[in-house]
Structures are given as structure tokens and as C-alpha cells.
Amino acid sequence: MTKRSIFTELDPMFHPRSVALIGASGKPGKVGRVLMDRFLETGFREFYPVNPVEQEILGTKAYRTIGEIPGPVDMAIVLTPTDATLTAVEECAAKGVKTIVITSAGFGETSPQGKGVEQEMVRAARKGGARIIGPNCVGIYCPASKLPYPLPASFEPGSVGVISQSGFFADYLTQVASANGIGFSKAISCGNESDLTATDFLEYLGEDPETKLIIGYLEGIKDGKRFHALLQEITRKKPIILWKGGRTEAGARAAVSHTGAMAGSGAVWEGVFKQAGVISVRSFEEALDCLYAFHLQPLPKGRRVGIVSGPGGTAVGTTDMCLDLGLTVPRFSLRARERLRKTLPPVINAISNPVDLTLASLVTPRVTGDAVRILLDDESVDMLLVVAVIGGEQLRDIIAEAVAASQKKKPVVVTIMAESMQSVVQDVPLFLRSGISVYSDAARSAKALARLVERAQFRARRRGALRSMAGRKNEKAKRARNLDVITKALQEGRITLSEHESKACLRAYGIPVTREREVHDGRAFRETLAKIGFPCVIKASGPAVSHKTEQGLVHLDIRTRQEAINAFTQIKKRAGGNSGSILVQEMVHGVRELMIGLTRDAQFGPCVTFGLGGIFTEILKDISLRVAPITKQDALEMIEEVRGGHLLGAYRGMPAADISTLVEILVRVGEMGMEQPRIKEIDINPIIVSGTKPVAVDALVVLE
């Protein structure tokens, strides 16, 4: 389906002229009653309750079946009991309904049989040319079209789009945020996705000109590659805030019982989000906090925060929070300090950053506005964090005025610690409606700013970066060369390649490996020693050999012929049953050990991983991951993301590692994943930085 067509196909769903509510009810406590109330409240014009027994519900004429409705019906919302749902869908299809939203639950999320019924419903719908949203969802909220959700949300339209695999998330978010003055373009809860999926709606919202920001909750998706490509494309234009539920194993178990979606591995999702610049959140409150920041604030040019705080204690604590998040709290410019000194009352002797307004901010509220105005005009800070001890309209006006005067070029977030939590909560819509992001705790304000910086940096990095095609031109030739080793292994019925074979694959892709030879007898061994030279490494070889180090089958740093012969004899003896070839390779010295790997994810396909190598890999448990193919920029970010990445710079008398070669290796490993479908896993560990040059010292390729 092309992009144009998905927008053309899905957009009418959000603008139905007529809606039937199958399972409408007048009985309090029923969902059918709740939705009746909402449709009556919004005053949706061509709205038809359908109920097998009632002739009228809450003063509105009801129909026994959808077929009895006189005119055409664009959308049906199905609330029937589980076992009556298939019939309802068939009736909708017969009526020529275009969109069927199935709110009823008890299908694929509870049993395989339920999955079967879902498929029957899709077939039935398709016959009539209808599409299904759900089952097990709350469908569509669209203020502009007066399409309501069960919870009472405002119908002021706006530019935020919601996509959710949890009906509650979509419903609660639109209710809470719209009550605080945030307007939505569309919200979609897609439930079990028997037909239309979250990915479809993501694509739609990406194209939708009314949607400027996308926020959502997802547990798993069915088409990883398309989803990933869409994220990458859309985040270039619109911020995407996502909460991924089921990141942990137990969370994923809970997710399976919830919507029946494949929850996938947490690490892969994290890599996907980073690669695509998705703003990843981990709770409802965090999602809301990010929404308030991204919807209302411009992106900052740098990471320098100016802090304007009423009480001194919060000034100190807020500075800590900003620094913890990688923001800086620099000195103001001389000019700004002069202006602060002249403008603020003399009791405020602190013109340093943070500005500590002391009790003066209580007695003379306008000092907060003065400080904000002066600092918005100061080149030494990129954004402001205000902590206020009075809230209300007065403060709102003071800050809104200062922000307006500065033409909204820098983010300003406000923390209110005033009177009571009740009054703070009342202040939230007041400030949000005036375009000021507001929080009840300075830690949340600081975090919101840090997320804005994160996106600003993502955009700056992506601006120039084009998808690298490096090395692609020769891919055919390389693949041919490489196939030999893999073909041979498969012919022999093996799924693991030996270290030497694995390195042959790497070499075919231009990845630097140790100089080495595999030998089978004493004569070849002695000849090879002369060629490789000393110091060298002698290892047992062959596809059946694993855990070499633990078994004493690796002898490192051999300096003399005698040591070499001893090692040869010892390995031959220990290897015993094994076919017993021996690998002689150059000894690579270097303290900096790295790890690069390839794995295949069921949803996203081949993924490249990077981390520190050797025992670091296990100690740090800190690996960056990206979905292949990866660009040079992706590779650079993978290296920077890992703790200890700075170790690759000049360090303790060692020269800086050759990062461009490392980047090249990462890109090539991604290409191997794309081009060699028989390769299931690659583990290059360690890659040792020898001088400046990274060299693959040990490697393992596992086949499918």
C-alpha cells in the first residue's frame, strides 16, 4: 500500500457522516450507556442506537438491527456480547458500513479460538468492503468530527495524535490532557489489530497534516521493518513520544494476555527508539510531562539552563537535577548580570545562576517576570527553568508576557510549589492554555528540558546525515566470495563456523582480522610459525571447539619456538577426541577490547550490537543496538552511547582508536545481516584496538 493510498483510505474513517452504536443501552453502568451519553453530549447528527429490544434509548429512536437504519451508515461501533459480534459484523458488511470499530472483547487476547473468530470477522467485513478497528479497543476519538471516547474529553480540536494498544491509555490521556487545554487531532485505540494495525495508523498520523506530534502506548507490533522505517521517516518531521509496555520479560508475559501482541525484546525496542529518535517514556505521568513540553515549547539550541527560583533550597536542588541530566547551569553574560542587578530589588543579591529570588518573589511577584525577560534575552542560556512559590493567574500573566516579548525562541518551563497540591493542579490548565509547560516538581521540569535537548540533538545529527551506501556497490562480489565457507558448512550439516571460517566471512566484508593460519600437522605448524612470527597465539581450532579459554585450549603471547611446540603438544593432548586442527595467529596486544555482534529479531530483523569486549561485556551489560542496515551516523551513535566509549580516545599514553574503521566494521556487519540470510548470529569478541587499529581477534558465526 503506498503512502498516498493509506492516507486516502484511512482519512474518511475519522470523518463519518453517520454512526451506528450496536449495543447501545440506557442502563447505567453499561458501556453502551456511557457511549450513548457521549454521543448525545457531542450532538453528533446522524447517530443511530441499535438494540435488539429497545425502540427508544434516552429519547433517541433505536433500531433492532443495523439493516433497519434507513440511510447509509459510515461507521459502526460494536459493543455486543462476544458471541454475537460476528453476526453484527456480517450485518454491518451487508449494510455497506465502511468502518467497523469492535469494542467487544474476548477474542484473540483470551484464546486461539478467539483468534479464529477475529479472522472470520475480517473476512466478513472485507466482503462488504469494510475495515475493522479492534476488537478489544475504544476505537477513534476525533474532536473535529465529534467522535467521542467513553471518558468525557473536551472537543476542542488540536494537533496531537494518539495511537495506543491500550484502550485505557488513549481514553485517559485524551481526557486528562484535553481537560488541561491540550487539543487532539485524532486518537486511535487499535486493540487486537485483527485488520488495521498500529503501524497503519502510525503511517496515517505521519501523513496527516492536522497532526503535529504523535504520542502513544505500544506493546508489540506485527511488521517490525515497516514500523521501524516509518518511525525513522516521521521523526524527521514530527516528535513521537512512545511508551513501550512489556519491555521486561514479566511485562511481556502480561502483555500477551492483554492484547495478544508480540511484545518483543526490550533491548531491541530500545535500540529502535534510539535509532529513530523516538522520545521513549516509561510511565503515564512521564508521557504526559513530555507531551506538555513537546507540544508547547520550541527546541533549545544547546544544553545551557538558566534557573530562576523563588526559594533558595529549591535553587540548589534544581541545579543538581539539571546537572544529573547532562544539562549545564552556566554563568550569565556580563550584560545579563548588569541588567539583573539594575532591575531586581537590592535584597536579591544573587545574580548568579541559579537566580535566587528569595522571599522577594512572594512580596513582589513581578520580579520573576523581570528575571525571565532578561534571561530570555541572554545569549548565555538556551532555556529557562522557573520555580515559583506563588501560582495563579498573576504569575501566569507575568511569565506569559515575558515569553511573548521574547517571541518564544527558547523553552521556558515552570515549576509551581504553591499553597497546596489542589491549587497547583488548578494552575496546570491555566498555564498550559497560555503555552507555558508547567510541573509540580522541579525534577520533572528538568527532565522535560532534558528531553527537549535530546530531540534537538537528534535533529542536529540527522540534518546532514544521509543513509550511507558505503561498501554497497561491491556487495554482489563479496557475497559470492563469502558463500563458499557457508555453503561448505551447510553441506556438512554444521550450523557453527570455526573461528577461522568465521574470520573468512569477516574478511570477505573487509573487516580487519588477525593474520592466522589453520594447520593440521606438525610440519605445517612449524612452517607457519616462521610465517606468523612471535609473539603469537596458538589455539585449538575446528567447528566443534567451544569455550576454548575455559578448556585450556588457548595459549597467548608465545614468544619462542620452544613455547610454541609445548603449546602445540599440550593442545593436541587436551583436545583429545576433536578432529584437532590448530590455529596459529599473530598476538595482538591492546588493553582496549571491544565486542561487535549481529542478532536476528523476529520483528525487526538483523540487529547490530556494540559494546566493550572480553569481561567488560558481562560486567557492564551495556550494549548499544541498532536495526540493520545502519548508517555511519548510527554506528557513531552506537559507539558514543556505550559507557566507556570515551576509552577509545587518547587514553593513558595510548593513541586514540581509529573510529572510522570501527564505524566501517559496524556498517559492514549490518550489511552481512542484510545480505546473508543464512547467518543467524555473529559474535566478534574481542576486537582489540592494537595501536590505533581495531582487529577482530576472535569470532563466531552461527548459521540458521
Added chain:
Amino acid sequence: MTKRSIFTELDPMFHPRSVALIGASGKPGKVGRVLMDRFLETGFREFYPVNPVEQEILGTKAYRTIGEIPGPVDMAIVLTPTDATLTAVEECAAKGVKTIVITSAGFGETSPQGKGVEQEMVRAARKGGARIIGPNCVGIYCPASKLPYPLPASFEPGSVGVISQSGFFADYLTQVASANGIGFSKAISCGNESDLTATDFLEYLGEDPETKLIIGYLEGIKDGKRFHALLQEITRKKPIILWKGGRTEAGARAAVSHTGAMAGSGAVWEGVFKQAGVISVRSFEEALDCLYAFHLQPLPKGRRVGIVSGPGGTAVGTTDMCLDLGLTVPRFSLRARERLRKTLPPVINAISNPVDLTLASLVTPRVTGDAVRILLDDESVDMLLVVAVIGGEQLRDIIAEAVAASQKKKPVVVTIMAESMQSVVQDVPLFLRSGISVYSDAARSAKALARLVERAQFRARRRGALRSMAGRKNEKAKRARNLDVITKALQEGRITLSEHESKACLRAYGIPVTREREVHDGRAFRETLAKIGFPCVIKASGPAVSHKTEQGLVHLDIRTRQEAINAFTQIKKRAGGNSGSILVQEMVHGVRELMIGLTRDAQFGPCVTFGLGGIFTEILKDISLRVAPITKQDALEMIEEVRGGHLLGAYRGMPAADISTLVEILVRVGEMGMEQPRIKEIDINPIIVSGTKPVAVDALVVLE
């Protein structure tokens, strides 16, 4: 001052019979007016406004000076302008006032002259036998005595004690929490601490039988050792929740301008808090969240959480959050599952953990209570996290009943995601007053539970642990032996010891070091080679040698006499100008490298540090720290706290490291810090685990 005496001395301050407000005012906007209002509201009986011009303020007779008040005055609150404050204090002393709370600011926090005035005020007060709280503070809030703060807090007494170096923190916390039904015993804002300090009040609250929990905000303290000892003692009986402001360098700069307290290094404070089991928080909201948990909930027996969730999406996300925090979400017992199946309506088919109540929890609210009651009675979970989509009195009663039936043996925290933020905020006092900790986000609920687990584990660890006296008996002898090396260095005007000398110090304290000899000429070198054997290490030695590795002055893993002689010649050549002694030492092989250090903190004294060694130290930037003397339990916790500590177990064919020797080394380094005042720093890096045994391979001792 003994413990008894500080309680006896300070307790009367919280129960004054008569209070004078010097600087009382009737003018709106003045602090003097705000406090007038509060005292009139509380109906404090013997309350005297003092104002140089007014004869009556808000209907209450005012006095020109404190001296004119007829009866005795126990407490004076001084709000006068900065330059009138000393006089006011003198008048208080003359009147025989016992406690002088100085709210006025502009003293030590702004200038050294201000510090001088503070000292004069203390002298003046002492003459009359008075003690000072402040200046630059809001003093004491004590509901039982009707002593108010400027912000309107409730006067229901309770058992929470507050100690704060930020007036706003104390004032705002008591206001917000008391409005939510949390009762306070006493709150103290101690400002610049010209006389009485936070440490004094910490000791007081520790002894105070009315205080069961202490919460506070601190930026720096003046008597680290006493403070640390008090924390360790008090946390055995009462939980202490502390927010340390000025953890980061920039935060500390802000702190200095704020209260003039020494903010100290963040890492040392973190170590102090961990060692003493303080619940460390980093924002106001986090402090409040912890208060609501610790004040109301029992401690859990383990880390197993049962999750009862209305909406499915939040069930999944909440599971993730619990797992992220190290909690577990186990299967319920067979019995509990049977009971859930029988009790809950059939639509709830999920009897797994999390229990997903679906929409049933909206239609039939009592199902939440049923699930809670059954799970509180289940042995397979230690605590419950409830996520509710309806709040209000009905839910409160349902949960309160279930909790009461279980006799409050397990923590239960509730997350409310209902209707609007306004309604959630209204629910907070409703639930807290019924003893149920309540949050607006599941992430905060999970975090609260994790903090309870943290304290439960701290108590379990401390229960059996006695302060270890291991190795103390021989300290005299050891010290004598050790003094030689240090004395010699000091006589020679050196402040660094050579590696060999440093190891002599370690050896004197029983710390295992490499076999090694220092030699000065070729003959001794050759003789030594035979004694040390191969493989060995040859290094340049002598106090002036530093950065040996970077300078090529270290030759590792030397296997033959010829290699040794080459190394000797090369080092002699490179060392050039240096006096040129050579260290020959055994080569210690081992992948696991550790670091142990000693530093001296200006406030807390000698501190022991532990981390992974070699390049790990810099990569991880992850070091645990404790203040000396440390117990074996402290040492064990230091090892466990460090990322990669698990590396010390059996690993990749290597045996588990000898932890008890490692613990012993840490304890001994602490003793060195206590007993050797001339030692400023020790850096043992690396300690290599050779087989199972940790051996100090390189060491540096720096003298004062």
C-alpha cells in the same frame, strides 16, 4: 554534650508558654503580618506582638520592645531588618528569653561581615543563657504547642519530624503533607546555624519519643563525624528520609550562596547515606512520596509484588516498572489462584500476576477489594500495588476494609488514574487519612515499594551485624612497625612514598602484596631474579617515579633471564635523571583487577573506596565509598554495590575470589585511615585476584 542533656536542653524550646513576635505587623504582604495571622489562628495564648510604633496589631496589644512585656517570655521570633537584629537579640537576652528564632536574613549567607554579626549575636544570647535558631530560617513548627510556620499548615499533631536547612522545604512540606492528613511532631528550619545546628536537632529528633520518622533537606553540615554517628544510630530505630542539596559541583556553589553551609562532595554524602541506611531522595515530590510510604506502610518481608490493575495496559507497564526497580512479580500460590477464580466474576480470566481486572473494576468496584483481600492473605507476595480507574470514598472504603482484615501486615500502595488530576488530588488526603499510601502514577507507587524494600533489607543486614573489632587488638604493634617508612619519608621532606614503601605500609596492616625487592645495582638485580623467579615484573622504582606505564618504565611478564636483563638496561636508560632503583616483583596473573583507596573528607574524615581496577576504574566511574572505621558488613556492601561485583564469583572457568580476604583488606585500609593521621591518601590499584587470592600489585601512599 551527652544525649540525655541535648534532649533535656532542646525539648523545652518546642513547648514555650509565651512567645514574642519582634517585627509583628498588620500590613498585608509582610512576613510579620503572615505570622501574626497564624498565631491568631492557632489561638496561642501568651502571644506578644512587638513593634516599635504600633500599640495594637489586628486587635492584639503590641509592645514597643520585648522588655516592656510584663511576664516572662520563653521564645522570641525575630523578624527585624538585618541591621536591627543584633539589638533585638540583646534585648531578648536581657529579658531572659530562652529561645531566639531569627528569621531575618542577610548575615553569614551573604558576606563574611554577616558571619561576624552572627557570632556577636550568639555571644549576646549566651550572656542571657539563650540559644539561637537561625538566622535566615523559619524556626519551629510544633502542632502540639500551636507554634506555627508562615504557610498555613494543619495543627493535628503526629509523629513525623522535619529538619531542614531550607526554610521553604520545611514550610512547604508541613503545609502540603498536613493538608493531606500527615501529622507532624516537630519541624525545625535551622538556617545559617549560628548556634544550634541541624546535627543538634537530628540528635534531638532521634531521642524524641513523639517522633517516629525523620525527613529533611540538608546542604552541608559542620560536624561530619557526629552527624554520621547519629545517622547510624537513629536509622536503627527510625527511618530517615533526606534530600541532600548541592550534590553536584554547581549545586554546591548555589548552596554556598544559599545558607553558607559547606556542601561537601556528592560521592561522600552518598556513601554516608548508604552506610547509615538513610533513604536518600532527590526532589521534593520524591521526598513526599517516600514520606507517604514510610509513614503509613509496614516494611515488606521480601521483594515480591502482587499487582492488581484495572486497565490492562497499566498492568503491563506496572510490571515493567517493578522489574526495573529490582522487585519481582511472581505467580500467585495455587490456593490464591483458586480463590481468585472462585471470587472474581468470570469475565476476569486473568488470575496471573498482574491481575487484570478489566472493565469489571469499573462496573463492580468491589472486585478490587476481593482481589486485595485474597492476595494480602497469600504467602507468595510480600506487598501489593493496586492501580485503580475509579477513586473516591467507595474505593477507599473497599481497600481500607481489606487492609484492616489483614491486620496491616503487608504494604499496600494504590495508584489512582481516575476522572481528572483534580479528582486524583482530592483523593490523596482521603486515602492517606485511612492509612493507604496513594500516588497518581504507577511508577511512583513502584518506586515507593522499592524504597520500603531497601529499608527492610538494611534492617535485616544490620540486625545481626556488630561493629567488627577484627584486627584492632594488634594495632599498637602494627602502627609502630609502620611508622618507620613514614617517618623516613617525612624526614626527607617527601609527601609520596615509593611503590615499595607504600607496600611496606600495607604489609604492616596485614594486606597481601606482591613478593618483591628493590635493588640498586646489577649484581643485586641478578641475585634477586633468582629469588623472585619467572615470570616476573621489572619496574623503575623510587619516590620520584610516577606514570610508570606511560613512560615505558614497567616490563610485565618477563619469562627469561635475557628478557630481564634487557628490561633492566632499558629502564636504567629511560629513567635517566632519576636516582634509579629497580623493583623486581613476582608477576601476578589474573583478569579480575580491583581498586581500593583511602581519601580524607573535610567533614567526614577518612573514607574507604572500592571499585574495579585498572582501566575499569575510569570506564565505570563506579566506586563505593564508606566512612572509616568500616565494619565487615560495610565492606561486604561496598563490594556488592559496585557494578561488576558479581565478577568476583566463579566466572568463566575461574574460581570465586576470596571475598573474606577482600573484606579484611577494606577493613584494614579503614583502620589505617583512623590510626595514621599523616596518611592523606592511599591508592591500591590494581589489586589482582590471582586464582582466588587478592594481591596488591601496585600502591601509592600520599602523606599530609
